[in-house]
Amino acid sequence: MNLEEVARRAGVSRSTVSRVLNGSTGVSPATRAAVEAAVASLRYLPNQAARSLAGTRTDTVAIVVSEERDRVFDDAFLTGVLRGATSGLAGRRAVVAVNPREVSDVDGALVVSMSGHDPLPRELRVPVVLVGRPLSCGLAYVDSDNLGGGVLAGRHLIARERRRIGVLAGPSDVAACVDRVAGLRRALSSSPPAGVITCALTPDSGAAAMASLLASVPDVNGVFCATDAIAIGALRYLASVGARVPEDVSVVGFDDSLVATVCTPALTTVRQSPDDLGNTAAWRLVAELAGEPDLPQSIVLPTELVVRGSS
């Protein structure tokens, strides 16, 4: 099934069918209709390989997932971004890759990476949109309002009369964590955090960080955790030493992952929408590929405080 057959069926030449398929102007309404009828009745689908070989596009974009197992916020984040992205890709093929160097023959790429210093996107010679703010390069990106979320968390802790506030900050090369903590600092401007501990993005690391925090600031009464996974560990450690949450210590997380609703007490946290992140990034990339002018270099999606039992 190829252009030739469709052309014969419609009583025109290959070129004309091609023109109709590619929305080119200068085809009389009558022939256009004939061609469309032929296409429909033959259930013709263009051959992608031939199309990209002859033309200049591949109609394929890469979704590059550059992450290590223990450096991901939570799996729901990735799943959400993927779901949102594929649905926003408007008929294009999405190839997923873990290693950017395996990627070729694509029109553009969506890169989701925790690390703010990923050197890889630049190696792709196509338009790139990042999911998550980069720390060190000027590429276009879509991100949650991590700063604003941090501010919300900080104001909430202040409203709860917490004045000895500790921070379990996550890694310093993860932009989202950096921004979240910056937001908290901004909300706390008059009375800076009593202690800041960096840690990995796992419950175990969060528990260990909570232990150090308690050691250096024994009277801490509010804790802001850069991710829910960290907060889970903090809650666990606090329970193990008999500290009451929220009576003795308020705990606030970030992500609103499933575990936030399941742990005891349920976790006050800041919600972001991975689906919207992926969808918006896809939209932005598609728009760029379509040649739309004046596209924003960065897009920031709102976050929202969800108050539960831990504060």
Added chain:
Amino acid sequence: MNLEEVARRAGVSRSTVSRVLNGSTGVSPATRAAVEAAVASLRYLPNQAARSLAGTRTDTVAIVVSEERDRVFDDAFLTGVLRGATSGLAGRRAVVAVNPREVSDVDGALVVSMSGHDPLPRELRVPVVLVGRPLSCGLAYVDSDNLGGGVLAGRHLIARERRRIGVLAGPSDVAACVDRVAGLRRALSSSPPAGVITCALTPDSGAAAMASLLASVPDVNGVFCATDAIAIGALRYLASVGARVPEDVSVVGFDDSLVATVCTPALTTVRQSPDDLGNTAAWRLVAELAGEPDLPQSIVLPTELVVRGSS
């Protein structure tokens, strides 16, 4: 940068370069070496489009994720399968799709779907390997040993002296759930379950199902849940009516998802490995595409009981 240039550089013809690239036999070691040197020094990458247009393969496989939002075990399952699959695809391109009808120009497909009655895989005119046992078609598949896991759970409840056992079974069209419950029944052969409630794969549905179970079997002292998500809901409901776990009722889940370690009490559950599932399915598909004979029609991966506080 194309075959022509590489050929010129190596002082041979296009065909010879093509032969070397495709591992065809009958090339003298000397010319092979010359070609490989040229390829390396020019950093030549074959054009995928041209390759699939001329040849019979596309070197890309589809990963079809056919799921609705509320019918997924947990997100970690999907991410795991995806991670395992992409790493097992041995250099092939992986295109992800939600709708199988968007899939064309691929050599084969991996289909991950909860529903056992998915009519879609057959529409793809290429080799297909399913992740998860199909209920109604005879396609090749890779699955966790859900039956065996159910047996493990059943034996465990018996060992805990639980004789009034209820089942929160999940949907009857999800093969994994059906198999898990079948395994439980097998372990309980002498004394069948006191009650079986079907439900959706969400905590809320699990909570509602637990309520019905308690209504019809007030003295239930053991509950097997087809998934951890269901078990979370069951635990929540039991706590709300003041039932003690595990003193009054033992609860066992299935999946060993992250929430199983976070809830209170921590959940006894059966562990499966989504990564291995995806990886094995990819391997099986690649082997079939390579024409390997005598491939197994089904592959079943072991599951493992993880005992925690809830039993």
Added chain:
DNA sequence: CTGTTAGCGCGTTCAC
């Protein structure tokens, strides 16, 4: 063992 040749299906000039 190696080179030559003929398309794969399509977009894109060109003429008409």
Added chain:
DNA sequence: GTGAACGCGCTAACAG
């Protein structure tokens, strides 16, 4: 407004 002709980069016959 429409058709004819060329070539994208490659694989797969076929010669030699």
